[in-house]
Amino acid sequence: MDVKEVERLIKISREHPLMPENYIPWRLEPEPDDIFLPETLTSLQGLDIYKTLSPTQKLELGRHELVQVIASYAWGECLFCVFMTRHLITLPADNVEHQFLIRELIEEFRHQEMFAQAIAKLGGKPIKQSRLHKFFGEFSNKYLPADYLFMGSVSVELVTDIYGNYVRKAPNIYPVLKKMFDLHNIEESRHILFTKALLKTYAAKAGFIKRTLYSYVILFNILFVRTMYVKKEIYERIGLENPDQAYKLATKNFKQKFANNCLKYIIEFVDEWKGFNLLTRFAWRWVLSAKV
Ligand SMILES: [Fe+2]
Ligand SMILES: [Fe+2]
Numbered sequence: 045m046d047v048k049e050v051e052r053l054i055k056i057s058r059e060h061p062l063m064p065e066n067y068i069p070w071r072l073e074p075e076p077d078d079i080f081l082p083e084t085l086t087s088l089q090g091l092d093i094y095k096t097l098s099p100t101q102k103l104e105l106g107r108h109e110l111v112q113v114i115a116s117y118a119w120g121e122c123l124f125c126v127f128m129t130r131h132l133i134t135l136p137a138d139n140v141e142h143q144f145l146i147r148e149l150i151e152e153f154r155h156q157e158m159f160a161q162a163i164a165k166l167g168g169k170p171i172k173q174s175r176l177h178k179f180f181g182e183f184s185n186k187y188l189p190a191d192y193l194f195m196g197s198v199s200v201e202l203v204t205d206i207y208g209n210y211v212r213k214a215p216n217i218y219p220v221l222k223k224m225f226d227l228h229n230i231e232e233s234r235h236i237l238f239t240k241a242l243l244k245t246y247a248a249k250a251g252f253i254k255r256t257l258y259s260y261v262i263l264f265n266i267l268f269v270r271t272m273y274v275k276k277e278i279y280e281r282i283g284l285e286n287p288d289q290a291y292k293l294a295t296k297n298f299k300q301k302f303a304n305n306c307l308k309y310i311i312e313f314v315d316e317w318k319g320f321n322l323l324t325r326f327a328w329r330w331v332l333s334a335k336v
Contacts, residue, residue, distance in 0.1 A: 050140045053234050057147040064158035068223045081106035082214040087274045087294040101282045108278040111168030116272040118159040121152045123185050127193050151231045171275050191246040192261045198239040199262040202309040247317035259319035270302050303333035
């Protein structure tokens with residue numbers, strides 16, 4: 045990894061910190077026309093059922109789903125902080141990677157606080173992770189080697205980055221959310237640069253088997269992000285008559301939309317180090333509907 049480049053990233057982080065306290069206009073309340081999640085990212089848009097929703101139901105769907113997205117980010121980032129802290133102990137304090145990870149930890153903790161504040165501001169009630177999510181999240185965090193965890197983290201960052209871009213560019217998005225995603229995007233792009241550089245060396249050394257395993261770790265991380273989001277309970281909250289049916293339809297609908305809208309960067313990244321092969325390509329197509 046290029047030490048000079050990492051030092052440059054550390055310098056920006058130290059000299060230009062973005063503090064959620066003043067960067068985000070917390071005092072602004074949503075205007076009547078403001079939305080919380082662009083329609084194309086909601087799980088029901090594209091289905092016939094969506095056309096039957098009232099404007100209030102559509103707005104509420106976006107609010108609940110956005111809260112779920114932020115809560116999932118916060119949880120995922122918290123897990124990653126646990127890993128980074130453990131990894132930090134293995135590195136000498138004068139090591140540039142050590143210094144960068146400290147900056148990343150500081151920023152990630154600020155993000156978690158910012159996400160929690162946004163949830164409170166939206167009056168959100170995040171739904172807890174399923175037992176399966178919890179188990180895999182905690183298990184992989186504890187037992188997977190560092191390179192696999194960095195692979196997982198960069199994949200989530202690349203997917204959520206696209207996500208943030210949709211929200212930031214939506215014309216009538218609630219300004220608090222726009223600024224929150226702006227801040228996150230700026231700081232996460234530094235994390236992505238660092239992690240990608242770090243992983244270049246791992247991926248360059250990796251043979252067929254390791255590249256296959258990396259590819260699967262990434263695939264499961266993305267599946268994880270996608271499925272933390274579509275929830276039956278949300279359809280109950282917005283008063284749908286048949287939430288079970290809506291859940292079934294939305295799962296299928298969102299799988300396709302997610303594949304069309306959110307996988308571009310991650311596919312490019314995996315392709316860079318030949319992560320698509322005989323053993324992985326079919327799984328990407330099958331599980332994620334990815335065009336690979
Ligand atoms: Fe973050
Ligand atoms: Fe990050």
